[in-house]
Amino acid sequence: MRDATEAGLAVDLDHVGASYGRTEALDGVSATIPKGSITGLLGRNGSGKTTLLSLLASLRRPSFGRVLVDGRDPFEDEALMEQVCLVRESGDVLPEERIAVNLRYAASARPNWDEDLAGRLLDVFELRARDTVNQLSRGKRSALGVVVGLASRAPLTMLDEVHLGMDAPSRYAFYDALLEDYLAHPRTIVVSSHLIDELDRMLEHVIILHQGRTLVATDVERLRARGVSLTGRTAEVTALVRDEPSLEVLSERSLGPTTEVTVIDRAPAGPDPDTLARLRGSGVEIGPVGLQDLFVHLTASSETVS
Numbered sequence: 001m002r003d004a005t006e007a008g009l010a011v012d013l014d015h016v017g018a019s020y021g022r023t024e025a026l027d028g029v030s031a032t033i034p035k036g037s038i039t040g041l042l043g044r045n046g047s048g049k050t051t052l053l054s055l056l057a058s059l060r061r062p063s064f065g066r067v068l069v070d071g072r073d074p075f076e077d078e079a080l081m082e083q084v085c086l087v088r089e090s091g092d093v094l095p096e097e098r099i100a101v102n103l104r105y106a107a108s109a110r111p112n113w114d115e116d117l118a119g120r121l122l123d124v125f126e127l128r129a130r131d132t133v134n135q136l137s138r139g140k141r142s143a144l145g146v147v148v149g150l151a152s153r154a155p156l157t158m159l160d161e162v163h164l165g166m167d168a169p170s171r172y173a174f175y176d177a178l179l180e181d182y183l184a185h186p187r188t189i190v191v192s193s194h195l196i197d198e199l200d201r202m203l204e205h206v207i208i209l210h211q212g213r214t215l216v217a218t219d220v221e222r223l224r225a226r227g228v229s230l231t232g233r234t235a236e237v238t239a240l241v242r243d244e245p246s247l248e249v250l251s252e253r254s255l256g257p258t259t260e261v262t263v264i265d266r267a268p269a270g271p272d273p274d275t276l277a278r279l280r281g282s283g284v285e286i287g288p289v290g291l292q293d294l295f296v297h298l299t300a301s302s303e304t305v306s
């Protein structure tokens, strides 16, 4: 039988603020992270991602608003914090100690620790238990963070840009390991990153922060539904876009007589069925738009969707 905590912990943020002196890092963030989801926490540099995760890990307290993890205030709740694991890019490990010591330490602090998984992941990332953390390259240190984060099997696991220092084969090994273990042991996993194209396939929910505020907090399919690419004869595509005021052009590319435009619907729910039927009936080919393109567009303006 599965452990009751295996389905993960839900997170609720209600108008949350956090500041460093006079810098308002978060300014009224509201969002939920569904229990048992892989959620992408996205945002440009300085948008408040690390600050938000620090609140959930109880490393700091909000200056206003309410943070609830599993319906409880995480601050100074030790029992709850055993269920919450935050790994930052620095690895959050003891740098002077050997990998083996770090793993023993993590195991003692994490009730759901899986020793076999930790061992398998050390092999995947070619880490040697006898090596000292200080000797590791940036990428190997990041990989150690991934080992600790995944083997903890914490009901709320947060990986803050932990894979950015890893090379492409290691990052893909990380994505595969994360998905495989998540499917076998569902829990709430939050991954913060700029590498949206790479995460695209595994995210179920997405929160985009922009300048300390929530720009988008929705399931990925709903966000994806807002963007479409239209490909066809240049005159037809141009006329189509001109006649649909709800569509905003993100980019345009012409090759001979053919034009491809990427558009986003201004409505948070995406194009309505009538608009889609008109587009389909026009003879123009309709395709999907990647999350990365939508992210770039949405964070270039200050529109709030939620």
Ligand SMILES: Nc1ncnc2c1ncn2[C@@H]1O[C@H](COP(=O)(O)OP(=O)(O)OP(=O)(O)O)[C@@H](O)[C@H]1O
Pocket (backbone or CB within 6 Å): 020, 023, 024, 025, 043, 044, 045, 046, 047, 048, 049, 050, 051, 052
């Ligand atoms: N220790 C600190 N002291 C002062 N200001 C800080 C501190 N940490 C973060 N900030 C500020 O708070 C804001 C949010 O920073 P945060 O690190 O949460 O963003 P981020 O989205 O994680 O950024 P990045 O993607 O660059 O890591 C930024 O304006 C940042 O300069």
